[in-house]
Amino acid sequence: GQQVMQIPQYQHVQEGEDFTTYCNSSTTLSNIQWYKQRPGGHPVFLIQLVKSGEVKKQKRLTFQFGEAKKNSSLHITATQTTDVGTYFCAGGSGNTPLVFGKGTRLSVIA
Amino acid sequence: DSGVTQTPKHLITATGQRVTLRCSPRSGDLSVYWYQQSLDQGLQFLIQYYNGEERAKGNILERFSAQQFPDLHSELNLSSLELGDSALYFCASSEQGVDTGELFFGEGSRLTVL
Numbered sequence: 001g002q003q004v005m006q007i008p009q010y011q012h013v014q015e016g017e018d019f020t021t022y023c024n025s026s027t028t029l030s031n032i033q034w035y036k037q038r039p040g041g042h043p044v045f046l047i048q049l050v051k052s053g054e055v056k057k058q059k060r061l062t063f064q065f066g067e068a069k070k071n072s073s074l075h076i077t078a079t080q081t082t083d084v085g086t087y088f089c090a091g092g093s094g095n096t097p098l099v100f101g102k103g104t105r106l107s108v109i110a
Numbered sequence: 111d112s113g114v115t116q117t118p119k120h121l122i123t124a125t126g127q128r129v130t131l132r133c134s135p136r137s138g139d140l141s142v143y144w145y146q147q148s149l150d151q152g153l154q155f156l157i158q159y160y161n162g163e164e165r166a167k168g169n170i171l172e173r174f175s176a177q178q179f180p181d182l183h184s185e186l187n188l189s190s191l192e193l194g195d196s197a198l199y200f201c202a203s204s205e206q207g208v209d210t211g212e213l214f215f216g217e218g219s220r221l222t223v224l
Contacts, residue, residue, distance in 0.1 A: 006152075033212065033213075035213075041217075042112070042200060042216060042217050042218055043153065043202075043213075043215045044112075044215070045212035045213065045214070048211075048212060088152065088153065090153075096166060097143060097165075097166050097168065098213065099155065100145075100154075100155070102151060102152035103152050
């Protein structure tokens with residue numbers, strides 16, 4: 001079945017450094033979504049990408065969907081302590097439920 | 111507040127026991143999803159219901175079952191519990207029955223099996 005791999009599993013950065021997490025699917029996706037889960041919290045939707053090569057920005061966050069619609073990335077510029085949490089990508093394919101990656105846990109050292 | 115309500119928030123029980131987790135989706139959402147999150151693991155999809163009918167099944171054990179009631183709330187039943195069933199169980203809802211559109215997650219039910 002469809003698999004979604006996410007790297008790195010953990011990332012520790014100094015406050016102000018940039019951060020990137022990558023997501024790869026074993027199959028072509030119809031869309032990809034990103035979620036953030038704060039420590040002790042629940043996943044919260046960040047964004048959905050549906051078009052090949054799509055790039056979307058939310059303040060310091062930049063999301064990309066690959067041309068082949070099999071990979072995606074989330075880049076955070078100048079991290080802040082409020083960015084701490086686990087970032088999940090989730091791939092959608094037709095009528096099947098989203099398949100989540102294992103997430104990248106981001107720690108930000110002040 | 112996502113609008114998705116899960117109860118109980120915490121549950122401690124013994125091996126071999128049975129528990130029921132409950133979920134009320136956001137008003138108007140027809141789809142309910144159940145996910146299991148173990149320590150340092152991602153979100154494992156268990157099962158999806160849409161307007162009372164089972165829509166999709168993931169890695170759900172035979173000891174687990176779920177249903178969605180006419181008022182759209184859902185229950186996840188876990189029986190013959192084992193230590194390895196200890197996890198955070200999330201319910202999520204969405205407007206539609208297909209994979210497009212965001213999922214709204216509840217705060218989860220943390221199950222500890224001793």
